[in-house]
Amino acid sequence: MSDHIQTSLADGVLTVTLARPDKKNAITQAMYAVLAEATNRARTDDAVRVLLFRSEGDSFSAGNDIADFIAIGSAGGGQVTDAPVFQFLQSLAKLDKPAVAAVRGRAVGIGLTLLLHCDLVVVAENALLSVPFVNLALAPEAASSLLLPAVIGHQRAFEMFALGEAIDGPTAVAWGLANRCVPAEQVDAIAAELALKVASRAPNSIRKTKRLMRDAEALWTLMLSEGEAFGSQMSSPEAMEAFMAFSQKRQPDFSKAG
Template sequence: MSHIKTELSDGILSIRFARADKKNAITQAMYGDLARAVVAGQDDPGVRVIVFGAEGDSFSAGNDIGDFASIAMSGTRPTDMAVFDFLKSLAYLDKPAVAAVRGRAVGIGLTLLLHCDLVVVAEDALLSTPFVNLALAPEAASTLLLPMAVGHQRAFELFALGEPIDGRTAHAWGLANRCVASAEVDAEARRLAGLLARRAPGSLAGTKRLMRDAERLWALMQAEGEVFGAQMLSPEAREAFTAFFEKRAPNFG
């Protein structure tokens, strides 16, 4: 059973996280499905816009820690994981992408938004990037894109402290285009996607390519992956993962 659902209607490809019982935590199998869905959307001339959304009360809790830890302990390099297929698909996506965010958006749940062109966030959503809390490093070219969006100091605070910001703050900081009541998020994202779907597709794609350097983003994603991989095998990360599963604060000495 896939935990990624897709639906194409009126030129809008909806890609939804469908693992609500786990707060839409993402496994490597889900990353593979996400990558295939984005690539298919990029290649299909009938797709004008991609909308990322989620079932349940959270956008995504980020990586499934159990799934991720088991793969990490196997010695698999991050750049060989399915997540990197998904990241590459985002780097080279030149069709408009919209995100509809309710509840928690953790780790990749936030960094995915940096690859979306329009973001609708619930007022009470909680967004965070707790990579350092897990003794890891940021991904998805977020070390470039997040400071560009919110400034160095705010980006460093999000990365280094890992504390969540609410939807109103995310909107004020420039991470979202619209901030609405939770019940209105999907409808507003769909409305914006509909407006984009009626624009000239070649013009939109050309505009997006001019605004984003896909090669640079992909190169940075790979560089981040090397740092991420080194940290993943470090004593710090082992302590962080152990503390997570033991439900205690990590001790980094």
């Protein structure tokens, strides 16, 4: 278990809170295990009608905990798809109940790709969303190689992947990544309001609607393919250089990579 993930259920809404604000809600493998449990509960518990993701502090999530990933990449041996992060990704692929996200501050990597599995997203005006996988010499995950281009178009998605530059809240709405863009202090309240509205709708109708809008098996199959690419990159000299550069707060040097 992890104290950095908090859950509560009220009025049909299961709220999952990223609660590691001192680390910008960077997600560890222990946190992924709890996130997977909560997401699977949302799918299987009849008392849950909507899953709401939110965070404490000034960031939604800084993405994967780099120290965790350095340790996994250095260890070698196992498959990256055996890690708790993939338990969480599988739970997202299978989720057939509505998910809502409340996003303040930075949403990096999985902090953004998680949103592609949410049905209603509220972002702060000053939110900054990015997927800097290539900056870390990695590859897309969470079926984002399909879902991000489907939402914002190939050219925009490639630019976000390849350059790793962030977009703000208004751009996220304009590009279709979010439903609402509001002042930061209103994000949680508006996301909770939307979650309650959805929870009041006919649950079986909502569930069947979501199932028709997505192919869970295809998403999971793609996640496994992404995982192979991600895993091979994670143990590569490119990624080790990128991780070290990140830790040392310098630009990586890929001049010898080929």
